[in-house]
Amino acid sequence: MSTSLLTQLKEMTKVVADTGDLETIRRFRPEDATTNPSLILQAAQQEDRRERLAVIARESADIDEAVDRVAVEIGSEISELVPGYVSTEVSSRLSFDREATIKKAHSLIERYAKNGVPAERILIKTASTWEGIQAARALERDGIRTNLTLLFGFAQAKACADAGATLISPFVGRILDWHKAQNPDGDFSGDNDPGVASVKRIFEYYKAQNYATIVMGASFRNVDEIKSLAGCDRLTISPALLNELDEEHGTLERKLSAKSAKVGADDALSEQEFRWAMNDDEMAHDKLAEGIRKFMADQKKLEELLAKLRQ
Template identity: 50%
Template structure:
């Protein structure tokens, strides 16, 4: 049995791609997208019709020129998600504009619009995860959205404070970014690429997993942003892992034995008092890596959203 098949026995494998060929090849349960992956997808000549459909939709919806571009952008996001759902049995994650990450109200409104667009095409909301950056504002948005059966994937998660706040707000799923944590420690020369020490990104997810299972939190942990298959293998047994096609291929090509490393507790402890907003901001602020990587991630996703809008603007 190859390692990809072995991993699927105790971890839900998710494809970190918008590429339909890869999704068909590796047969994941779910798929995740983000603004960078959406940009890659529409750059393909095979996907130009998504742009044409989006432009027509934007013009039909009307409003200001800027409104039309935003409508077209939302349409592309959903149309690609609808296409992906034809090839997977589970969820597709669709991301809210990162520029809204510091407004609970705007995130809720955008999430509802995305869900409405899916439902207009016959896709039930229980097939979609709304991706939000794990800011305090987005965590609170996810808490409210769940009351209306809109499930969220809190992404760009780097600190333990973010993980705690998500669990305490009963968020459906979190995506701790293993590789980007690792990148920061390497860039700060706190570890070297040749180091035999345990990967700090892996350590972070293990800590969250142990805490969630020990206190019986139901929030799903989905490790993300991997740089090599060793990071994936260390986290075998995690609830979900979202993996790029390159690493899925490597796992499929490897027949070495794979063992389960993360195993849930059967003895539960009482849940601690929930973090207040003030406590959350202080605890998150104490983690320099998390502060830097969350800000960088929001900026970069916001940049890719702008690039998408520029492409649509030229066509509009």
């Protein structure tokens, strides 16, 4: 009997669970796990967490502290189930504030340390704005590892690697969403998927430049996108798609390899060049702004939930 595609994928790519659900993590045994405001909100709404959340909400000095404590508590639980990284996101409110992002990251790392989780197990996530990338540059110098998320454009990827980020999360599915909206009748199957093409380009560029930054494809809409990126450093996958991969059998072909990288050298981007490139890339500009808004909307819902529990 042939092995599942998930088993084969794990042999060429580190599989990461894109969820805060502990049962899913136990079942699929991923290398790492990623969370974001939307996933933390989902985990916080689980009935078996409600009593504990009420305690946290009432013990915290304010809602901001309560949100951080919830994120770190869920992240600490996840850290016991995966051998690698756990990603925890800085508030989207800070996406354009370098200094506040740095301060918040240190605070989250300190909270993890109190829970017995060392800094080297945590990736601090921040949006791939210019300010977020520069915050990551400073944090990496301080020994705090980072995950640059909401990444849609090549300029973002270049700047993240130049900043020495530990990992980036280019969003495959949201890029596809944008192109489908612009061209509803277009053929986006297989290698025509613009999100897949974006990650391939970034992967090959990083390997050609010998960047240590990890490329982790994220935000998948279907298993075909995942199959097309087999061999990428890491792929963070939702529970539904992990299940599909686990149930499907056959032969999974490696699609990405460092040996195929043939991109020439390139200079680092200045702030002006970065901002112009983002302004010139309509898709990346639109999806970055939209992503920040969506994450912030879910954080506000979590804040409202915790505020009710404080009463």
